[in-house]
Amino acid sequence: MTWDVSGLCATGSHDVVASDVFVPHGYGYQLGTARPVHEGPLYGYSVLGLLSVAVAGVALGIGRGAPDDFRLLAGAKTPTGRRKALAEWSIAQARYAEAEGALRSGRAFLIEAVEGVWQTLVRGERPSDAQRAMVRLAASTAVVGATKAVDAAYDLAGGSAIYSDHTLQRRFRDIHTLTAHVMIGQSSFEAAGRALLGLPLSPGFL
Numbered sequence: 001m002t003w004d005v006s007g008l009c010a011t012g013s014h015d016v017v018a019s020d021v022f023v024p025h026g027y028g029y030q031l032g033t034a035r036p037v038h039e040g041p042l043y044g045y046s047v048l049g050l051l052s053v054a055v056a057g058v059a060l061g062i063g064r065g066a067p068d069d070f071r072l073l074a075g076a077k078t079p080t081g082r083r084k085a086l087a088e089w090s091i092a093q094a095r096y097a098e099a100e101g102a103l104r105s106g107r108a109f110l111i112e113a114v115e116g117v118w119q120t121l122v123r124g125e126r127p128s129d130a131q132r133a134m135v136r137l138a139a140s141t142a143v144v145g146a147t148k149a150v151d152a153a154y155d156l157a158g159g160s161a162i163y164s165d166h167t168l169q170r171r172f173r174d175i176h177t178l179t180a181h182v183m184i185g186q187s188s189f190e191a192a193g194r195a196l197l198g199l200p201l202s203p204g205f206l
Helices: 047-076 090-122 129-161 167-178 186-196
Strands: none
Touching (some): 047 090, 047 129, 047 167, 090 129, 129 167, 129 186
16 A cells, blocks of 8 residues: 555555556657647646646635535534633634635636636637646645635634544545645746746646
């Protein structure tokens, strides 16, 4: 077993080895170098770009659940030594709103960037490096927003979230495992900055 990790356990990203097996030409694929064999807008975009969007989509799903979990908890929980429910705390209200804003902002940016590339492909044109870099930036930004939402909900939930069977505990582990993914790391922000400044980008990044 190679996928013995703290979060995203269900993805089962195990190493697979096939020995002495003949694979006919056309059944193999070299990531990053093979050209698409099908027509249509979906196949006009890079695999790495699509992968970054997929990773961001998972993060947004995890992030969406965290504020929802906290909202249910906040109305029912009165922390030890307090007289009011957690939902009545001003700090909880402010951080919850910030988390919701960060999550929704990241999602909106990702949809905007993907839609821009999609419309370019529908017109039969090739997306610019700036467009493609912007999708990577939007994906990374969406993950940052989702992580902020999870962290805020986890922190505000206090001791309720530390138990392994609590949904916020699972979301916390999942989102922080996902942030290590190469598709949405610091290099995405660096490359987007280069593109916005008119500097050349590494072909492998796009």
